[in-house]
Amino acid sequence: MLYLIGLGLGDEKDITLRGLEAVKKCEKVYMEAYTSLLSFGLSTDGLSTLEKLYGKPITVADREMVEEKVDSVLSEATSFDVAFLVVGDPFGATTHTDLVVRAKELGVEVKVIHNASVMNAVGICGLQLYRYGETISIPFFTDTWKPDSFYEKIQRNRELGLHTLCLLDIKVKEPTWESLCRGKKLYEPPRFMTINTAIEQLLEIEQNCGDRGESAYNEDTNCVGLARLGSEDQKIVAGTMRQLLAVDFGAPLHCLVIAGTTHPIEEEMLNMYKLKGV
Amino acid sequence: MLYLIGLGLGDEKDITLRGLEAVKKCEKVYMEAYTSLLSFGLSTDGLSTLEKLYGKPITVADREMVEEKVDSVLSEATSFDVAFLVVGDPFGATTHTDLVVRAKELGVEVKVIHNASVMNAVGICGLQLYRYGETISIPFFTDTWKPDSFYEKIQRNRELGLHTLCLLDIKVKEPTWESLCRGKKLYEPPRFMTINTAIEQLLEIEQNCGDRGESAYNEDTNCVGLARLGSEDQKIVAGTMRQLLAVDFGAPLHCLVIAGTTHPIEEEMLNMYKLKGV
Structure with missing residues (x-):
């Protein structure tokens, strides 16, 4: 038997x-490393805390391992019980359908x-879950690669008055340029996108697309930034894009919600998270 | 301190x-009664199982009590720790923002x-959460009251290729017609909408709206029915509306997903839930 177990967010x-x-x-x-490295701080003491609680060792499975060795993990599961731990929910933001199908x-x-998972816990910001449109992912821009396919999804959601959950890029175990050239396995340090970077990129795209006469949002659009959602030290701030740009949200993981039209009960809740004295 | 605690689904x-x-x-x-009555079977042994686990009594708070006595519950929470238990997540399908604001x-x-909560656990059907549009609620029709505002939301989602989660009506502690006339408090027995009723109502509305030249879905549209999601005896079946109409999903709670366009990895997963020999 294979147990696919969600660990929640904190x-x-x-x-x-x-x-x-x-x-x-x-x-x-086994434990999926993709988001856990960042959210459970597995590089430090997180792993041993879990091992102590479970009373047994955990094998951290990075993406390479999941892709290359999935069949050997699954063949183990034919003869004894195997657990595969996932931060959040097994079918949340990072889905594990391929593992189930295999x-x-x-x-x-x-x-x-x-x-x-972030997909439902984000409801704590007060914007009601049933009024969200399609969820988008914002990738890290490079000098030469600035994909903007998420822009029209936000625009559509906003036109319908719906909120947009933006999942922000995580880079874990990316091979370095050097390692690609030399055929050696060297990895970049893990990176996660901050709410600030996400907003900068959103505004950059808006400027380009705005030139084409469209406009999905601007610096005055209401948003909610959520850092370390579900943890003891989570930080949730509501404000315009301009306001949130100046907020230091601290350690990962971050996500962002772009508000659609808001109902009075949603606004009351958002007010609780607004910056004071702004 | 007020602890707002999600109990999950099973x-x-x-x-x-x-x-x-x-x-x-x-x-x-305290425990919110709205969905718990049905999903935890609180009329029978569910409550005492919880009380045994917690080592203390639970006060079941129906909607009337939450509305009328919220301030007294909250004033208790100023002098000692109070727990308010909620089936699923506190900000899932049934939100508790009003309690937080107050x-x-x-x-x-x-x-x-x-x-x-159902809002993320529904991901288990294989249709990926980030590809859902706005969530809809389907109310029980009566002979004279057949609201169809959800129809155009489904239509919009389908036009965009997005999936639609349909939450199905629950009637708990509805006053009887007799009690409204006599001023006595008598309640109808709890009712929940089955997937079958939901599909019947959807097709009825489609027929009416179809006459106006629109068409959001039909009997051949792919759906997934999910009963008792997250429980040991959950039942998930994928098929067309026509096929699902004939399935007995058993005890509550039920929900329904109307598929948008599907990706290969989604289809592989859906295939696992398809009726055999149909």
């Missing part, structure tokens, strides 16, 4: 009782244990 | 360690403990 205490029970009976425990092909039974 | 084991820790230190524990007004600190 720390080791956000696993459910059902999830903990499953981990404890599994012979082998398991099915190999005849491995899969049990999913859900948890909170 | 049973008592779906609370998080953080949530359980908070409940245990609270002097008073707490803030009274100077009560609020701590939110997230969990899975």
Whole structure:
């Protein structure tokens, strides 16, 4: 049996009782590294905290490993119970459908244990979940690569009065340019996009697209920035893009919501997060 | 302090360690009755199972109580720790923003403990969460009241190729017609909408709106029905509206997803849920 277990958003205490029970009976425990490196601080003490709680070692599975060794993990799951831990929910922002489909092909039974993910916990900002349109992802721009396909999605959401959840880029285990040239495996340090960078990029794109006579948002558009959502030290600030540009949201992970039209009850809640004295 | 604690979707084991820790230190524990009556089967043993786990009594708070006595609950929270338990996530399908706003007004600190809700757990069907448009709610039709404002939302989502999550009506503690006339408090037994009823109503509305030359979907449109999502005995079936009409999904709660355009990886996952031999 393969248990696909959501860990929630904060720390080791956000696993459910059902999830903990499953981990404890599994012979082998893998943990997806993609977001966990940043949100659980696995480079430092995060991993050992989890190992202590579970009473067994965890193998951190980076993307390479998941892609290259998925069949060997799944073949283990044919003979004993294996846990695959995922930050948030197994089908949240980073989905694991490919793992489930492959398991099915190999005849491995899969049990999913859900948890909170950014996709629902973002509701805490007061903008109601059922009034969100399509979710977008904002990638890091480079000097020569500035994809803007998210722009028209935001525009569509805004025209319909809907809110837009923006997931911000995470770069984990990106091979360095040098390593690509030399065939050696060297990786860039992990990077995550801040709310500030996201807004800068959004405004840059708006300027370009605005020239074409469109306008999806501007510096005065209301947004909510959410950092470390679900953690003890989460930071949520509501304000215009211009205002949020000046806020230091601190450590990762960050995400951003661009508000659509707001209802009175939503506004009351947003007011709680507004910058004071601005 | 007021702890607003999500219980997740299945049973008592779906609370998080953080949530359980908070409940245990609270002097008073309330539980929202709106969805819990149905999903936790509180009329039978569900409540006592929870009380045993928490080691303290739970006061079930129906909507009337939440509306009428919210200030007394909140005033308790100024002098000791109070837990307010919510099925799913506190800001999921049924939001509790009004409670948070009122707490803030009274100077009560609020701590939110997230969990899975239908809004993210629905990702298990394989249709990826970031490709959903606006969520809709389908109310019970009566002979004289057939609101169809959800129709154009589905239509918009489908035109954009997006999936639509349909939340289905729940009627809990509805006063009887007799009680309204006599001024006595008598309530209808709880009712929940099945996937079958939802599809019947959707097709009825399509027929009416189709006459106006529009068409958002039809009997051959692909959908996924999800019953008791997140429970041990959840039932997920993918198929056309016509096919799902004939499926017995069993006990509540039910929800329905109307698929937009699907990607290959989504289709692979949907195939796992398709009816065999149809």
